Amino acid sequence: MCGIVGYVGFREAADVLIEGLRRLEYRGYDSAGVAVRTPEGLRVVKRAGKLSTLAEALEREKPQGTLGIGHTRWATHGPPTDRNAHPHRSGKLVLVHNGIIENYLELKERLEQKGYRFESDTDTEVLAHLIADHYQGDLEAALRAALSEARGAYAVVAMHEDEDALVAARTVSPLVVGLGEGENFLASDVPALLPYTRRVVFLEDGEMAVVRRDEVRVKDLAGNPRPLRVTEVEWTLEQAEKGGFPHYMLKEIFEQPWALENTLGGRIHEETGEPVLDLSLELSRFERVHLVAAGTAYYAGWAGSYLIEKLARIPAQAEVASEYRYREPVVDEKTLFVAVSQSGETIDTLEAMREAKRRGAAALGVINVKGSTITREADDVLYIHAGPEIGVASTKVYTAMIAALTLLAIRLGRLRGTLSEAESRALLHEMKKLPRLAEATLERAEEYRRVAAKYHQATDYLFLGRNLHAPTAFEGALKLKEISYIHAEAYPAGEMKHGPIALIDEHLPVVVVSPKGPWYEKTRSNLQEVRARGGRVIAVATDGDEEIRDHAEEVLYIPEVHPLLSPILAVIPLQLLAYETAVLLGRDVDQPRNLAKSVTVE
Numbered sequence: 001m002c003g004i005v006g007y008v009g010f011r012e013a014a015d016v017l018i019e020g021l022r023r024l025e026y027r028g029y030d031s032a033g034v035a036v037r038t039p040e041g042l043r044v045v046k047r048a049g050k051l052s053t054l055a056e057a058l059e060r061e062k063p064q065g066t067l068g069i070g071h072t073r074w075a076t077h078g079p080p081t082d083r084n085a086h087p088h089r090s091g092k093l094v095l096v097h098n099g100i101i102e103n104y105l106e107l108k109e110r111l112e113q114k115g116y117r118f119e120s121d122t123d124t125e126v127l128a129h130l131i132a133d134h135y136q137g138d139l140e141a142a143l144r145a146a147l148s149e150a151r152g153a154y155a156v157v158a159m160h161e162d163e164d165a166l167v168a169a170r171t172v173s174p175l176v177v178g179l180g181e182g183e184n185f186l187a188s189d190v191p192a193l194l195p196y197t198r199r200v201v202f203l204e205d206g207e208m209a210v211v212r213r214d215e216v217r218v219k220d221l222a223g224n225p226r227p228l229r230v231t232e233v234e235w236t237l238e239q240a241e242k243g244g245f246p247h248y249m250l251k252e253i254f255e256q257p258w259a260l261e262n263t264l265g266g267r268i269h270e271e272t273g274e275p276v277l278d279l280s281l282e283l284s285r286f287e288r289v290h291l292v293a294a295g296t297a298y299y300a301g302w303a304g305s306y307l308i309e310k311l312a313r314i315p316a317q318a319e320v321a322s323e324y325r326y327r328e329p330v331v332d333e334k335t336l337f338v339a340v341s342q343s344g345e346t347i348d349t350l351e352a353m354r355e356a357k358r359r360g361a362a363a364l365g366v367i368n369v370k371g372s373t374i375t376r377e378a379d380d381v382l383y384i385h386a387g388p389e390i391g392v393a394s395t396k397v398y399t400a401m402i403a404a405l406t407l408l409a410i411r412l413g414r415l416r417g418t419l420s421e422a423e424s425r426a427l428l429h430e431m432k433k434l435p436r437l438a439e440a441t442l443e444r445a446e447e448y449r450r451v452a453a454k455y456h457q458a459t460d461y462l463f464l465g466r467n468l469h470a471p472t473a474f475e476g477a478l479k480l481k482e483i484s485y486i487h488a489e490a491y492p493a494g495e496m497k498h499g500p501i502a503l504i505d506e507h508l509p510v511v512v513v514s515p516k517g518p519w520y521e522k523t524r525s526n527l528q529e530v531r532a533r534g535g536r537v538i539a540v541a542t543d544g545d546e547e548i549r550d551h552a553e554e555v556l557y558i559p560e561v562h563p564l565l566s567p568i569l570a571v572i573p574l575q576l577l578a579y580e581t582a583v584l585l586g587r588d589v590d591q592p593r594n595l596a597k598s599v600t601v602e
């Protein structure tokens with residue numbers, strides 16, 4: 001939440017900052033601002049609303065200078081106004097911040113007594129004044145002193161009118177240094193750096209960096225030098241662009257065949273018929289698996305828990321990360337804790353992992369973003385390899401997560417002897433077809449679009465699915481509500497009779513996820529129960545299932561696929577249903593209201 005950019009070098013800082021913020025706007029878009037050191041002193045330009053408003057303002061009055069910081073905000077303290085937008089200033093010092101300073105009221109009171117005047121409602125302005133209060137000609141020392149008094153989560157970048165450097169620090173919230181030639185960068189995430197460099201340093205928790213035009217120094221918060229761990233990122237600029245699609249979300253939906261190919265690439269051993277996961281954790285020693293995640297990643301984890309129990313016969317449970325941490329989970333060294341996350345930065349998931357580790361569990365991250373905090377703190381990582389996902393609504397990473405978790409389930413099954421070599425080989429053989437089948441599913445986009453248009457004025461939706469498709473139903477409902485703002489509920493299909501059936505009338509579209517598989521008959525009965533009560537059934541069904549047409553108003557067909565792999569295809573029509581509905585309603589698909597891609601506050 002909140003995106004930060006910093007630049008020092010030879011280019012116009014304002015241009016670099018706006019370009020970087022454009023690539024970080026997915027992290028928050030309540031307001032945006034930049035500060036540039038100009039020959040006349042620091043100039044701050046900030047505006048409530050989207051980045052485009054700030055960009056227009058900068059076109060009229062661009063501050064000239066080659067040192068600057070920028071910020072795009074997801075509001076925590078104080079409404080999204082010009083006043084509350086970052087950067088925040090204290091005399092000759094400016095600051096951008098991502099995170100929450102928990103003891104800001106106490107610090108504010110103290111600073112007010114000393115005569116500091118506050119212009120905003122934010123916790124960040126407190127930090128700006130606190131650093132200024134400690135400043136005695138050395139920004140690095142002042143930031144260090146200020147942070148020793150602050151509690152909470154932060155990634156901060158500060159600059160001072162009298163110094164040629166950017167000074168940054170992080171605890172919990174992410175921060176990356178980009179290394180250039182005669183220029184250096186700071187950003188909350190790699191896409192902001194891609195137009196300029198792929199050589200980066202991921203700052204660790206409790207580290208700070210002093211970034212000058214020709215030099216980057218990393219230290220801990222006590223001032224001790226730390227090594228510069230340079231990583232070459234694989235993502236390309238093209239991957240982080242829209243590539244001719246009107247929205248990132250649509251581009252990412254259509255990238256699913258490629259993403260699946262990448263997730264599976266090199267992980268299926270042709271001769272032995274085994275998944276090759278390259279993990280150092282000794283998987284055979286675990287007696288239970290906890291899959292913990294948030295939002296879409298949680299639904300992928302939920303599907304993963306069913307797959308692990310089915311294929312490996314080991315108790316596996318999925319849980320929402322924000323609950324897990326505070327309920328004193330029963331965890332020991334026989335527990336494999338699987339943190340599932342696109343960003344690898346979600347605070348709920350990260351804190352749940354820390355809690356499980358404290359209690360003795362071993363942590364495996366199933367993560368998309370390399371170098372993210374969870375990947376650094378987990379004992380081992382199974383990368384998803386789906387490429388950058390920019391759209392706030394997660395799509396390609398969901399299907400790729402399930403593919404990665406399926407590989408994990410097969411591996412566990414082989415180690416525990418619950419899955420024969422022949423079964424493993426057969427399932428992996430089916431998995432190799434997934435990219436092509438995903439492509440065949442996407443070829444029906446026009447038909448899914450027609451169905452979306454028919455129902456796009458509905459005010460409520462119900463999604464139902466059984467067993468492995470309960471998560472599909474929940475994910476379909478989440479996609480629809482987060483980008484179209486239509487109220488959508490999801491239930492395991494069998495649970496419908498226990499309450500939600502009362503909602504059904506002739507106005508309610510009910511999406512029933514019912515591809516062929518062991519749960520088909522039972523789900524079809526639920527579908528008929530909806531139909532008998534006048535509900536408008538939209539079924540997701542397997543090619544060739546003509547009978548289902550008698551019970552559904554519309555059918556979204558998907559290609560035939562192994563039942564255990566069907567969640568990977570069945571969600572695709574639901575992603576497109578949500579996308580098309582949101583477009584028809586004129587919603588901002590890539591930047592839905594109130595949301596941020598990476599949720600780094602609890």
Ligand code: M6R
Pocket residue numbers: 294295296297298340341342343344345346349392393394395482595597598599
């Ligand atoms: O980065 P993560 O996968 O940990 O993010 C988890 C959720 O915040 C995320 O999936 C969220 O629910 C998305 N908006 C879903 O589209």
